[in-house]
Amino acid sequence: MSETELLSAGDCRALVSAYLGPNPAARVVSVDVRPLAGPRAGYMSDHLRVELVVQEGSSPPRQLRFFAKSLPRVQVHREYVASTRFYVKETAFYARLLKEMRDAQGDGGHDRWVPASYLVREDLIVLEDLSLQNYRPFSAREVMDVATSQLVLGEMARFHAATLVLEEKNRASGETRTLKEMYPDMLEERSGSTLRMEGKLGWFPAAVRCILKLMDHIPKYNTDATKLQSIKDKIPEVCQVMNTIVNSSSKFRNVVCHADIWASNILLRYSEDNKPFDVRFVDFQLVRYAPPACDVITFLFLLTDKTFRENHSQYLITHYYDKFAEELCRRNLDPEKLFPKSEFEESCEYYNILGVILAPVALPMLLLPPEVVDEHFRTPERFVQFMLEDRSTECVDYYHSNAEFRQRICDIIEEFVESCILEK
Numbered sequence: 001m002s003e004t005e006l007l008s009a010g011d012c013r014a015l016v017s018a019y020l021g022p023n024p025a026a027r028v029v030s031v032d033v034r035p036l037a038g039p040r041a042g043y044m045s046d047h048l049r050v051e052l053v054v055q056e057g058s059s060p061p062r063q064l065r066f067f068a069k070s071l072p073r074v075q076v077h078r079e080y081v082a083s084t085r086f087y088v089k090e091t092a093f094y095a096r097l098l099k100e101m102r103d104a105q106g107d108g109g110h111d112r113w114v115p116a117s118y119l120v121r122e123d124l125i126v127l128e129d130l131s132l133q134n135y136r137p138f139s140a141r142e143v144m145d146v147a148t149s150q151l152v153l154g155e156m157a158r159f160h161a162a163t164l165v166l167e168e169k170n171r172a173s174g175e176t177r178t179l180k181e182m183y184p185d186m187l188e189e190r191s192g193s194t195l196r197m198e199g200k201l202g203w204f205p206a207a208v209r210c211i212l213k214l215m216d217h218i219p220k221y222n223t224d225a226t227k228l229q230s231i232k233d234k235i236p237e238v239c240q241v242m243n244t245i246v247n248s249s250s251k252f253r254n255v256v257c258h259a260d261i262w263a264s265n266i267l268l269r270y271s272e273d274n275k276p277f278d279v280r281f282v283d284f285q286l287v288r289y290a291p292p293a294c295d296v297i298t299f300l301f302l303l304t305d306k307t308f309r310e311n312h313s314q315y316l317i318t319h320y321y322d323k324f325a326e327e328l329c330r331r332n333l334d335p336e337k338l339f340p341k342s343e344f345e346e347s348c349e350y351y352n353i354l355g356v357i358l359a360p361v362a363l364p365m366l367l368l369p370p371e372v373v374d375e376h377f378r379t380p381e382r383f384v385q386f387m388l389e390d391r392s393t394e395c396v397d398y399y400h401s402n403a404e405f406r407q408r409i410c411d412i413i414e415e416f417v418e419s420c421i422l423e424k
Helices: 009-020 075-084 086-105 146-172 203-215 225-239 293-303 306-330 341-366 370-375 380-389 392-401 403-422
Strands: 026-035 046-056 062-070 117-120 124-128 135-137 255-257 266-270 276-281 288-290
Touching: 009 026, 009 046, 009 062, 009 117, 075 086, 075 380, 086 117, 086 124, 086 146, 146 255, 146 266, 146 276, 146 293, 146 306, 203 225, 203 341, 203 380, 203 392, 203 403, 225 341, 225 403, 293 306, 293 341, 306 341, 306 403, 341 403, 392 403
Parallel strands: none
Antiparallel strands: 026 046, 046 062, 062 124, 117 124, 135 266, 255 288, 266 276
């Protein structure tokens, strides 16, 4: 099946109607669907550009352009994504939860933190093409500055607050269930069980193998073989903590979290002088019901480095909470009653361990050059090897060839070992 065949005639009509509004005179003249040019920006779907030429009565033809996500075309990749059911979570998010959140806000909705969606199927999501408005993803290989971090965390706070507003409105109307209980298929936590396939085959086991191989090259540890082996023996079990700590909390207030806040999922809009002034979040395939600190800490560990966090984390955590509280107050809700600042700060301390473990698990792959990663999505064999078996060769090679990558990897692995293994 070609990319263009992904959209039926009915899909095209529905897409035009959602974008332009009902217009019986609008007729789709041509359809063009093709893979998005440039390096791969995500790992759980194929990205496409959709262009429709529409004729409205006697008016000149009009070109409409969209961004689309589909289930992967490579069969083993498609089967893996289908087994995780992550794609189902995202389609439910766009098709159901967003509408509920807009309705709960009562003023037409304040959901500028996501792109507009125009067509949602189980295997396809068609969204506005934000590149037309000069949005682009942040580079995974850069450390985000304070001003941009404020921008991102402020919008993240509004997203989290909107889900809490919805839950409070439900409670006021007599609904006693949490959002997780109302949307179990969407908000069920699946990372621990579905980041693996058969036996030792899976994204998470491959990530742990990569850490173990990189350990052999970290100067702080590789001169003492006995100590190094003792550390490596403990790493697989310690890493598993990441897959349990992200579950819903019985101690801290939960919200709907994005759960995959890294560079490619943060689209920044730039001014003519190349300064970011707006942000959208994309790829809601891992959404979960957890304390907001999970997203905040994930952001800090995947988008900044140790020096930045030592200097700015507390300020940015305060900034996030101020925006979170501001949004609740705007909805006539009391933040100190629903989620006091002291409790939020305590939750950030508690979930700091999530970032400490997530960084060495995820960043070795996320910081690789796009051309290295793209090469492994071209055939089923390469996909399985890189994503599900062992990506350590690529990471070790780049570790030795790129000084910035080497420094970042040394920092995150040393922090992980010192915090999670040697202090235990």
